[in-house]
Amino acid sequence: MGTILAVAGLLVAVCGLIWQVRVFAHQVKESHSALNRGTQEAIEENIRQRQRATLDFIGTTIERQHALYTRINADPDFLTKASDHTRKEFMDLRSYLGYLENIAAGVNLGIFDQTVVDRTVGSRLVRAWERYGVWIQETREFQDNRRLFEELEHLAEKLPAITPVVKKTDSPEPVVA
Structure with missing residues (x-):
């Protein structure tokens, strides 16, 4: 027992x-x-905070951006004048590209949110590289500074290309017989 x-x-x-x-x-x-849920929530909050900070920066500097943009686009001969390193136009273009460079560096470093930048000023970044890329290359050589505006170049290559807008006409296409 x-x-x-x-x-x-x-x-x-x-x-x-x-x-x-x-x-x-x-x-x-x-x-x-619970740990996974908490981690995911923290990641999502971090993304929201980065997006908010990006919008805040762009919102508080938009007037400066527009002033610089207007200055460099007001004169059809601006780029020719900006090629002379002693002219005011040279410094105006450097200021505008420097502003875009700061935004690009923020995105490339993960400080700014790329999606927010793309949706707010992305087309300006891409267009600036398309319009002034040759000028930037020449200025890099002139100043012996191969890193000048490299953040802008890297981000412009990452952002989606700008497709030209095709205007519709009211008249139908001609018919060829």
Whole structure:
């Protein structure tokens, strides 16, 4: 009878141990799930904060951007004048591209949100590189500074290309017989 009681006691102890291991495994699983949810929420909040900071920066500097943009686009001969490193137009273009360079550096470093920049000023960044890329290359050579506006170049290459807008006409296409 003592052996049966000992076996029964051992069986109860083993069953209790199995039950505790299962409870512990369940707790570990729940903790892991909670950690994953918390991590995901922190990542999403970080993204929202970066997007908000990007919008704030662009919003607070938009007047400066427009003033620089207007100055360099007001004169059809602006780029010719800006090729002379002693002229005011040279410094105006450097200022405008420097502003875009700061935005591009922020995106390339992960400080600014690329999607927000693309949707707000992305076309300006791409157009600036398209319009002034040759000028930038010449200025790099003249100043012996191969890194001049490299952040702008890298970001312009990453952003989607700008497709030209095709204007629709009211008249149908001519029919060739």
